[in-house]
Amino acid sequence: MSTYEIFVSLAKVGLKVTLQVTFSAAVLALVLGGISGLARMSKHKIIRFISSVYIEIFRGTSLLVQLFWMYFVLPMMGIRLSALTAGILAIGLNFGAYCSEIVRSAIQAVPSGQTEACIALNMTKVQRMRRVIIPQAFVMMIPNLGNQLIELLKSTSLVSMITLTDLTYQANILNATTFETTKIYSMLLIIYFIIGLPLSKGMKLLEQKVSEGRV
Amino acid sequence: MTPIVSYKNITKAYGELEVLKEIDFDIYPGEKVALIGPSGSGKTTLARLLMTLEEPNSGTIEVEGKGLWHEEINGKLVKANGKHLREMRKSIGMVFQHFYLFPHMTVLKNVMEAPVTVLGLSKKKARLQAEEMLEKVGLGDKLDVYPAQLSGGQKQRVAIARALVMKPNIMLFDEPTSALDPELVGEVLEVIKEIALESDMTMLLITHEMDFAKEIADRVAFFNEGTIAEQGTPEEIFNHPKTPRLQTFLSRFNP
Amino acid sequence: MWNWDYAFSILPQILAALKITVSATFFGFLLALLLGLILSILIRADIKAVSLAVKGIVQFIRNTPLLVQLYFIFYVFPQFGITFKPFTAGILGLGIHYSTYLSEVFRSGIEAVPAGQWEVVKALNFSQPQAWTKIILPQVIPPIIPVIGNYLITMFKETPLLSAITLVEILQTAKIIGAGSFRYLEGFTIVGVVFFLLSYSSSQLIKKLEVRLGKSN
Numbered sequence: 001m002s003t004y005e006i007f008v009s010l011a012k013v014g015l016k017v018t019l020q021v022t023f024s025a026a027v028l029a030l031v032l033g034g035i036s037g038l039a040r041m042s043k044h045k046i047i048r049f050i051s052s053v054y055i056e057i058f059r060g061t062s063l064l065v066q067l068f069w070m071y072f073v074l075p076m077m078g079i080r081l082s083a084l085t086a087g088i089l090a091i092g093l094n095f096g097a098y099c100s101e102i103v104r105s106a107i108q109a110v111p112s113g114q115t116e117a118c119i120a121l122n123m124t125k126v127q128r129m130r131r132v133i134i135p136q137a138f139v140m141m142i143p144n145l146g147n148q149l150i151e152l153l154k155s156t157s158l159v160s161m162i163t164l165t166d167l168t169y170q171a172n173i174l175n176a177t178t179f180e181t182t183k184i185y186s187m188l189l190i191i192y193f194i195i196g197l198p199l200s201k202g203m204k205l206l207e208q209k210v211s212e213g214r215v
Numbered sequence: 216m217t218p219i220v221s222y223k224n225i226t227k228a229y230g231e232l233e234v235l236k237e238i239d240f241d242i243y244p245g246e247k248v249a250l251i252g253p254s255g256s257g258k259t260t261l262a263r264l265l266m267t268l269e270e271p272n273s274g275t276i277e278v279e280g281k282g283l284w285h286e287e288i289n290g291k292l293v294k295a296n297g298k299h300l301r302e303m304r305k306s307i308g309m310v311f312q313h314f315y316l317f318p319h320m321t322v323l324k325n326v327m328e329a330p331v332t333v334l335g336l337s338k339k340k341a342r343l344q345a346e347e348m349l350e351k352v353g354l355g356d357k358l359d360v361y362p363a364q365l366s367g368g369q370k371q372r373v374a375i376a377r378a379l380v381m382k383p384n385i386m387l388f389d390e391p392t393s394a395l396d397p398e399l400v401g402e403v404l405e406v407i408k409e410i411a412l413e414s415d416m417t418m419l420l421i422t423h424e425m426d427f428a429k430e431i432a433d434r435v436a437f438f439n440e441g442t443i444a445e446q447g448t449p450e451e452i453f454n455h456p457k458t459p460r461l462q463t464f465l466s467r468f469n470p
Numbered sequence: 471m472w473n474w475d476y477a478f479s480i481l482p483q484i485l486a487a488l489k490i491t492v493s494a495t496f497f498g499f500l501l502a503l504l505l506g507l508i509l510s511i512l513i514r515a516d517i518k519a520v521s522l523a524v525k526g527i528v529q530f531i532r533n534t535p536l537l538v539q540l541y542f543i544f545y546v547f548p549q550f551g552i553t554f555k556p557f558t559a560g561i562l563g564l565g566i567h568y569s570t571y572l573s574e575v576f577r578s579g580i581e582a583v584p585a586g587q588w589e590v591v592k593a594l595n596f597s598q599p600q601a602w603t604k605i606i607l608p609q610v611i612p613p614i615i616p617v618i619g620n621y622l623i624t625m626f627k628e629t630p631l632l633s634a635i636t637l638v639e640i641l642q643t644a645k646i647i648g649a650g651s652f653r654y655l656e657g658f659t660i661v662g663v664v665f666f667l668l669s670y671s672s673s674q675l676i677k678k679l680e681v682r683l684g685k686s687n
Binding site for chain 2: 111113114116117119120121122123124125127131132135136139
């Protein structure tokens with residue numbers, strides 16, 4: 001098998017799943033991270049408690065363990081998830097916990113004077129968060145979220161271990177059938193690296209765009 | 216005449232440190248009151264209590280005849296809820312020492328923000344009012360600039376426009392020129408003076424600019440160690456200070 | 471659903487495999503520290519070509535999955551006559567992957583030392599090694615200890631990946647037990663709890679350490 005054929009085979013079969021899992025899990029992580037990050041700062045004890053339990057559990061146990069748990073254990077409880085759903089859910093929940101810390105620390109990093117100015121202008125808490133605090137915190141989050149996005153992309157390779165046909169899974173299949181081991185895994189590394197490039201570039205552009213004029 | 220703001224027996228402490236000790240203080244409608252005194256004497260805290268940024272440990276504050284931190288429900292005094300505080304804040308505006316402009320909004324958006332989100336004005340109307348107000352503080356040509364590109368004096372003038380556009384009855388200025396380079400102080404004082412002279416707004420001005428206080432204040436109060444040590448007309452305070460503490464304090468400004 | 475008797479019966483086997491997990495973490499971490507230090511020194515090298523090449527390698531390793539790197543070490547190297555045991559390949563993979571993160575930590579730690587300190591050691595006529603050991607490193611290391619500690623925990627949580635190259639660590643043990651009895655709940659849950667207890671308590675320790683280091687500065 002030529003290097004080109006290997007590339008085509010990987011791209012044709014595995015790329016779609018890798019991108020699909022990356023994108024869906026990233027959206028899920030961002031939503032969960034935002035909600036649990038805000039919930040962690042709630043004045044209600046119960047809400048704070050629930051969100052810290054979520055964050056600590058998903059940060060404290062391994063992603064692969066979480067993935068196996070969702071794929072192998074949940075069916076025993078009658079919850080049967082497809083490998084794709086289990087993969088997206090596990091990665092989204094796991095990275096959501098990390099994102100929540102990013103969200104929380106960025107919000108806490110907005111100077112307290114901003115809050116005081118909002119009170120003096122008689123804004124409600126919701127208005128203050130939506131119009132003043134979160135837009136400023138968001139700019140601070142972007143570099144960290146960008147790093148997490150790359151980590152998330154890398155972690156999607158784990159779904160190959162629950163039989164989902166992503167890039168890595170397809171590489172393993174090719175390896176078992178063609179024995180072009182060196183070419184296959186080199187190509188696989190290069191493909192992951194290349195997918196990551198526009199992601200980091202995109203986050204850099206986003207950062208520039210949202211911080212325009214504010215230096 | 217009934218006071219528009221009335222502090223009654225106010226005490227405020229941070230842990231062990233009492234910054235205000237049983238203060239009684241009235242401000243009358245339209246009055247321009249200057250608060251002077253050494254740093255840490257309690258002047259800023261007095262304004263922050265009125266802006267509801269801090270809660271007194273004891274005593275009451277009344278604004279336009281109504282309790283600020285408490286309200287009367289069925290003849291009983293209860294702690295004010297968020298809704299009551301918001302209602303009360305409608306009458307009060309504040310300018311901070313460090314401006315606290317919103318860095319992610321242009322000058323125009325900074326001034327338009329509260330009229331649109333808080334007062335519910337249409338964007339068009341808010342824009343007109345904001346432009347007018349920025350024109351007044353001499354920044355009509357900086358509408359689309361971000362705060363980071365402004366000098367300190369310009370930032371403070373935007374902050375003044377942002378507070379004024381809410382049309383408060385009472386304006387608090389908390390050391391508005393203390394964070395500015397000396398050459399920029401004048402332009403900000405000029406704007407405040409103009410407002411003081413032309414409007415019947417009640418103004419509470421905390422300042423270290425003695426000449427300025429002398430010029431615009433109807434009454435000056437000298438704070439020392441959490442109490443009002445002396446108060447009177449600018450003439451009385453600056454030309455005939457009675458207490459030795461005030462004499463020492465003033466001598467530092469007129470060597 | 472949850473069977474305590476069964477859970478207790480498999481617990482010893484899982485805990486025995488924890489030894490593999492912990493020692494892989496430990497040796498991988500040592501390798502990552504050593505390689506990370508070397509990389510950070512190479513990146514600071516005066517020869518531009520070296521610095522750029524090392525930066526490129528670091529970027530590549532950092533931005534590609536550890537799992538694929540493990541496959542690479544375990545399956546590709548034998549093609550060239552170099553065969554590793556799963557344990558060794560796992561340590562190499564973990565160590566190399568995380569050395570790229572640690573090199574970044576070292577780099578920023580070194581850069582955080584004020585330029586004035588370098589001028590002082592010159593003015594006092596310290597030799598280069600003296601300057602590093604007596605003046606610079608003592609300032610670099612304390613503030614980065616918590617960060618390094620957090621990477622240790624991260625690496626610990628990454629060890630289940632080594633099961634992909636047939637290392638029978640704690641997760642793989644649970645999987646094998648599960649495949650035999652068709653009961654996955656207890657095994658995987660115990661593994662999760664073990665990871666949680668160890669990493670949560672360590673991260674709390676690091677937080678305390680961070681507070682103490684912050685106070686002493």
